[in-house]
Amino acid sequence: MQVNIPLKQVIDNSYSITIDQLPQIELDTKVAIVTNPKVAGLHLSYLLSKISVKELYIITVPDGEEYKNQASIDTILESLFNHRFNRKSMLIAFGGGVIGDMVGYAASIYQRGIDFIQIPTTLLSQVDASVGGKTGMNNKYGKNLVGAFHQPKAVYIDPHFLTTLPSREFGAGVAEIVKMAVTFNKEFFEYLETADLKDPKVLQEAIKQAVETKASVVAQDEKERGLRAALNYGHTFGHVIENETQYKTYLHGEAVAIGIIMANQLAIKLGLMSEDEALRVENVFKKYNLPTNYAISNTETFYETFFLDKKSSDANITFILADGIGGVKMLDDIAKETVVSVLAQFGAC
Amino acid sequence: MQVNIPLKQVIDNSYSITIDQLPQIELDTKVAIVTNPKVAGLHLSYLLSKISVKELYIITVPDGEEYKNQASIDTILESLFNHRFNRKSMLIAFGGGVIGDMVGYAASIYQRGIDFIQIPTTLLSQVDASVGGKTGMNNKYGKNLVGAFHQPKAVYIDPHFLTTLPSREFGAGVAEIVKMAVTFNKEFFEYLETADLKDPKVLQEAIKQAVETKASVVAQDEKERGLRAALNYGHTFGHVIENETQYKTYLHGEAVAIGIIMANQLAIKLGLMSEDEALRVENVFKKYNLPTNYAISNTETFYETFFLDKKSSDANITFILADGIGGVKMLDDIAKETVVSVLAQFGAC
Structure with missing residues (x-):
């Protein structure tokens, strides 16, 4: 029955x-x-x-x-x-x-x-x-x-x-604003390139744009079965950086900034982004003194640590990459060698 | 904004x-x-x-x-x-x-x-x-x-x-079946009065009826904002009994059986149920060797313990009472004296 x-x-x-x-x-x-x-x-x-x-x-x-x-x-x-x-x-x-x-x-x-x-x-x-x-x-x-x-x-x-927010914490917030702009809103990113977020009026406008972007994504996919995962742009790499440094060296937003830089290098390798676009993102980070480099001591270990991230299923890691400025792609079939060769760029600083 | x-x-x-x-x-x-x-x-x-x-x-x-x-x-x-x-x-x-x-x-x-x-x-x-x-x-x-x-x-x-279920645990399950029948389904209760649940065919039918009743209630009120609370019939009293006996004397279903007996006495007091109806419920419990009495040592303490139950808000306790056989009423304005006078009936065994 x-x-x-x-x-x-x-x-x-x-x-x-x-x-x-x-x-x-x-x-x-x-x-x-x-x-x-x-x-x-x-x-x-x-x-x-x-x-x-x-x-x-x-x-x-x-x-x-x-x-x-x-x-x-x-x-x-x-x-x-x-x-x-x-x-x-x-x-x-x-x-x-x-x-x-x-x-x-x-x-x-x-x-x-x-x-x-x-x-x-x-x-x-x-x-x-x-x-x-x-x-x-x-x-x-x-x-x-x-x-x-x-x-x-x-x-x-x-x-x-x-x-009253310390300037490093302010920068950490900027990293997440940039994340929203690069993946979903080209005009917003162009605004961020020239705007000064230290100006309260500009800041309020940027908060609104970031929140609107996030709200729209969440409304489409509350439980992260698809689109919402795009908001993890920079986070797959960032989480490994936080893990390797025991959450002590970087604020979350700072690790995300470095993670975005890494993701962008992978996007360049796959032809999704130009060197110039990646540089523009990096320049916004630099305006707010965000870190943009990280010395990877062992690329194999770094790669293996991806698998500890809960967003990854057993066999594949999903990478969230910018598709130019204002676009996003989620790829779960990138060859390990491709990823490791990008990680190697960060080994020698 | x-x-x-x-x-x-x-x-x-x-x-x-x-x-x-x-x-x-x-x-x-x-x-x-x-x-x-x-x-x-x-x-x-x-x-x-x-x-x-x-x-x-x-x-x-x-x-x-x-x-x-x-x-x-x-x-x-x-x-x-x-x-x-x-x-x-x-x-x-x-x-x-x-x-x-x-x-x-x-x-x-x-x-x-x-x-x-x-x-x-x-x-x-x-x-x-x-x-x-x-x-x-x-x-x-x-x-x-x-x-x-x-x-x-x-x-x-x-x-x-x-x-392989021990007979006390079987009885504990019967108490919840009776709960569903008394509050929502008169025909089902009448079936339970004559049926022998030890017969596998009868048991399967009773499980189906109980599950259908529960499914229908849950479908109407998944998060217990109203109707679903009716399934706590007998539980308000039962929880206090479990608490007073440190969960050691009675199985949950056994405490619920006693709780239903208490709730029915309150229902009689308020004119919702006849003595005869309460006795019919008690008789079904007795068929499966369920306990139907409990010595309340202190009615004041017993009453105060109601307030530890999470289903109660600050000021009022909601009592779930049978409204005859096959009906249910939730009342949050029963005077303390009325409740205590019913509890006193259980003090002297």
């Missing part, structure tokens, strides 16, 4: 992203702001002046990628249990990508899922990590290997928070 | 439940069967004779509700990482409700979600736990407080596995 469960449903996870000064946020429920001590010291009083809720709790977890782990998730969950949060309660992620990813993940598993809001405070999280519902944590096997797709109810991007 | 992410999508999580001898299962992917030593000893060779996959792994976790925890989830995840499972890999939950819930949860968070199949081996998991996509684990705060909604790709219910 057979019983069918028809679960073909229209699910509306739509939400809006506000890029502007933080509005007044009023919520008639129990709310926890989850942040780290650094962000709290700089910006919590400002956030509190904008928030009015039924019952408010502040949860802090240690600052840094090395704390994006089960222990921090447990800290968040335990606080929610101790304060008897229920299914109608709400979390607010207040910080960079690490905070956003962890709070989203905690929200996704607490009592099988509660709502959360993103208030990203770094450029990288404002243009990329806070949008799209990817949540998760790291473990000893790698980054973001445990997690869920869980969309926020709203994202508030207030460029005011960026005034 | 505002950017909208339109994520109104048609998501098809439909799947079918086969109630019959296990068919040949062929999967062209990496598969892990997750089970416990007891089930493996009894039935793994039978399952293996039915399975043909690309690459097969067997993961065992300790048997019992006390191991439905983070340590077991970690055991499963670590094995998947060590064997480089990817997003196209598949898990098979092979065991009772504990295994099913944990495997579903592990599948929901491994690399942000992979597929899994349920092959339940106890009556309780065949008629209830394996159907509907509720997954999770326990922690020190209570049962199933961390988890996700993650639907299986298929459920295979083979009554053959029940031939």
